[in-house]
Amino acid sequence: MTGHTMSVQLERDMVVLTPVCHEPEGALCRLRCDSGCPDYDSDHGHELVDRGYCNVEWLTDGGNAAEFHAGETEISLYDGMPITVQWNGEGYEWSKADRDA
Ligand SMILES: [Zn+2]
Ligand SMILES: [Zn+2]
Secondary structure: OOOEEEEEEEEOOEEEEEEEEOOOOOOHHHEEEOOOOOOOOOOOOOOEEEOOOOHHHHHHOOOOHHHHEOOOOOOOOOOOEEEEEEEOOOOEEEEEOOOOO
16 A cells, blocks of 8 residues: 655644545545454455545544654655554554655
């Protein structure tokens, strides 16, 4: 899953990281359980439906996406950089994708 980039903006004195989704409707990152489970495994027994937006947008809900970074502890940031996103069982975390990936 590489259809995500990170927007890197400076707002006053704060760097704001916002994940941006480029995946089409029905992509894995946009699905939710039709029965309302917090579980998005495709094989957990319920039908998954498109929720109309990307789950990864949760990354910024009430916080900074930097808190959910799962890669190396020190990375350089640039606007529009590709990221990979994975579900860790409790939430999404992201890491910087290789430029060639
Ligand atoms: Zn997405
Ligand atoms: Zn379910």
